[in-house]
Amino acid sequence: MNSNLEASYDLIAYPAVSHFHTRIDRLHSIGVLLGMTPPPVETCRVLELGCGPGMNLVSLAYRNPGARFLGIDLSRDQIRQAQKTAATLGIENIEFRHQDLTEFDPESGLFDFILVHGVFAWVPAEVQQKILQICRDHLSPAGIAYLSYNTLPGWYQNLWVRDMMKFASENEEEKNKISKARAFATLIAQSPMLDTGRKASLQKSLQDMEKESDSYLRHEFLEITNQPIYFQEFMDLASAHGLQYLADAEINALIQDEWPAALPFTTVEDNPVWKEQMSDFLRTRTFRKSLLCRKDISLDPTTAPLRLGDMWAVSFLRQDPTPGPSPVPGATRYIDIGGKGGLFIAPSAMNTALLAMEASYPHGIQVKALMERGREAGYQDDDHHFAKRLLELWKKGHIDLLQSLAKMAKSRGDQPIVSPVARYQALSTDCLTNLDHYPVNVHKDFCRLIPHIDGTRTVAELASMALQDGIIPASPQVDPSLQLSNATTQVHRFLDWCLQHGLLLG
Ligand SMILES: C[S@@+](CC[C@H](N)C(=O)[O-])C[C@H]1O[C@@H](n2cnc3c(N)ncnc32)[C@H](O)[C@@H]1O
Numbered sequence: 001m002n003s004n005l006e007a008s009y010d011l012i013a014y015p016a017v018s019h020f021h022t023r024i025d026r027l028h029s030i031g032v033l034l035g036m037t038p039p040p041v042e043t044c045r046v047l048e049l050g051c052g053p054g055m056n057l058v059s060l061a062y063r064n065p066g067a068r069f070l071g072i073d074l075s076r077d078q079i080r081q082a083q084k085t086a087a088t089l090g091i092e093n094i095e096f097r098h099q100d101l102t103e104f105d106p107e108s109g110l111f112d113f114i115l116v117h118g119v120f121a122w123v124p125a126e127v128q129q130k131i132l133q134i135c136r137d138h139l140s141p142a143g144i145a146y147l148s149y150n151t152l153p154g155w156y157q158n159l160w161v162r163d164m165m166k167f168a169s170e171n172e173e174e175k176n177k178i179s180k181a182r183a184f185a186t187l188i189a190q191s192p193m194l195d196t197g198r199k200a201s202l203q204k205s206l207q208d209m210e211k212e213s214d215s216y217l218r219h220e221f222l223e224i225t226n227q228p229i230y231f232q233e234f235m236d237l238a239s240a241h242g243l244q245y246l247a248d249a250e251i252n253a254l255i256q257d258e259w260p261a262a263l264p265f266t267t268v269e270d271n272p273v274w275k276e277q278m279s280d281f282l283r284t285r286t287f288r289k290s291l292l293c294r295k296d297i298s299l300d301p302t303t304a305p306l307r308l309g310d311m312w313a314v315s316f317l318r319q320d321p322t323p324g325p326s327p328v329p330g331a332t333r334y335i336d337i338g339g340k341g342g343l344f345i346a347p348s349a350m351n352t353a354l355l356a357m358e359a360s361y362p363h364g365i366q367v368k369a370l371m372e373r374g375r376e377a378g379y380q381d382d383d384h385h386f387a388k389r390l391l392e393l394w395k396k397g398h399i400d401l402l403q404s405l406a407k408m409a410k411s412r413g414d415q416p417i418v419s420p421v422a423r424y425q426a427l428s429t430d431c432l433t434n435l436d437h438y439p440v441n442v443h444k445d446f447c448r449l450i451p452h453i454d455g456t457r458t459v460a461e462l463a464s465m466a467l468q469d470g471i472i473p474a475s476p477q478v479d480p481s482l483q484l485s486n487a488t489t490q491v492h493r494f495l496d497w498c499l500q501h502g503l504l505l506g
Helices: 002-011 022-032 055-063 077-090 126-136 155-169 174-190 196-210 212-222 231-240 254-261 272-283 301-307 349-360 368-377 383-395 421-424 461-466 480-502
Strands: 045-047 069-072 094-098 113-115 138-152 244-247 287-294 310-315 317-319 333-337 343-344 399-402 431-433 438-441
Touching: 022 113, 022 138, 022 244, 022 301, 022 399, 045 055, 045 126, 055 069, 055 094, 055 368, 055 421, 069 077, 077 094, 077 421, 113 126, 113 272, 126 138, 126 231, 126 244, 138 231, 138 244, 155 174, 155 196, 155 212, 174 196, 174 212, 231 244, 231 272, 231 287, 244 272, 254 272, 272 301, 272 383, 301 383, 310 349, 310 368, 317 349, 333 349, 343 349, 349 368, 349 383, 368 383, 421 431, 431 461, 461 480
Parallel strands: 045 069, 045 113, 069 094, 113 138
Antiparallel strands: 138 287, 244 287, 310 399, 317 333, 333 343, 431 438
16 A cells, blocks of 8 residues: 555655744644743754655744754655755755664654654555654653644535545546546536535535646545545544644634524533534634643643743734724724634724734834833733734734744845745745745746845846846847836845745845
C-alpha cells in the first residue's frame, strides 16, 4: 500500500506551498495563551512527517535560523526537490530524509513541534497509528503536535463527489484522469434528474475545485486513501496515545455567548472535545488543523488575559465600506479578510485598537500599546476587560496574537529586498510565501521581477529592467524618458503592494 502511495507522489508531486497555520511561533503563542510553557521557538527542534516537496519546512527554517528542522517523506522525488531547494537557498538548519514514516528511527530524539499537514486522512490506518505513536514517543514534555485531516460530517458531500470522480477516471491514463473526472462531475451537475439541493451543492463543489491545482485535486479526490474522520474519533485515537486536545491552529471557536443560540434545547457540556464536535455538526466543517499536547499538562485558558500584555496583535478585520444600518449609534462595521464574517464594534477602546491595527497591517502592535492608545482616546477600560475582549476576537480567528514579529520592512526603501524564499519560488510559481509564512498570489507579469528585487538594484534600475524584459510593455511611439518615468511609477506601486503583503525584508 505504501509503495503505491510513493509511486503516486513521485509521479505527481504535491504543490510546493507553505501552510500558514504550521507557523511554529504561532503554535507557541496558542500554547502560551492556553496555559502551557512550550520550549522557546528560537532554539526548538521541529519534525515534519510527510513534508512533500519541503517548501513549508524551508520557509520555517529560514524564519527561525536558530531552530533545527527534520522533514521526512515517502516520495524520493519530492525529497530530492526539498533538498535542492534548501541547498540552493543555503539553508543549513534543515535535513530532509527519504523514509517511510513507519520506519521512523527511534533514536531520533525529542521534538518541540511535530507537524503533520495533509497526511493523516490520506494514509492507511496502520500509518495513522504510527503517526500518533511518533507523537507519543518523540514529542518533548511541553511540545505541541499539529495534525490536519478531513472531517465528517462536512466531508460526506465531498465523498459523493470523490466517488463519482474516481468512478469516471478509473480506467483513464494518468495524464487524463483529472480532466475526465472534472468533466464527468460537470455533466452530472447539469442533469435534470438531480434534485435541486444536490445540484446546488455539486455546483458549489465544482466552483471550489476551479480554484485548485490538478495536483491537489489528484491527491484529494482520486488518491487511493482519503478517510475523513469525526473529530471525536480522532481525539479517541489521540487520547489512546497519551495526547490531549489543545486547540485548533485555525481558531474559529464558538465562543461562550454563541452557545445558547447554537443549541437552544440542550445543555452545553463543559468539555472542549464535546464542544468542538458540536461545532463541527453545526458548521459541517470539512477540515481540521488540530493541536495536541501531552495529557499530563494542565491547561488553563483563564490565565490568558494575564499573559497578553507583551504579545503582538495583528488584525484581519477591515472597516466595511458599505456597512449598512448599525445596531449601535456610531458603531463601526468590520469584515474579516479571511472570510470569517463581519461584526459591529461600538465606539470603545477596542474600536480604537482595531483601527490602529488595520492601519499598521501587516505589522502588529503590542497589546500593552493598544491598551495605552485606548486610554489616550479617552476610554477608561480596565486592562483585564480589554484583554478578555481581545481574546474573544482571537478565538474567532479575527486577530492573531504572537510573541514576536517577522523582520518586515516598514518602507520600500530605494534598494528593496524581497525575502530569498519568495525570490526562489518566483522562478517557478506566482504563489509565494511571505515573511509571515503566508501564501501570497502575485500578479503573473510582475512575479518575473521578484527574483531581481534582491537589494542590489535601485527602483529606477528595476523599472528599466521591467521595460527591457517586457514585464511592463514598452511602446515605440512614446518618448523613452516618459516610458521610464511611467514604469518607475508602476514599480513603486508594485513595491508598495509587496510591502503591504509582507514580502519585503526589514
Ligand atoms: C497530501 S501530501 C501533503 C504534503 C505536505 N505535507 C503538504 O501539505 O504540502 C501527503 C504526503 O505524505 C507523504 N506520505 C504518505 N505516506 C507516507 C509514509 N508512510 N511515510 C512518509 N510520508 C508519507 C506523501 O508522499 C505526500 O508527500
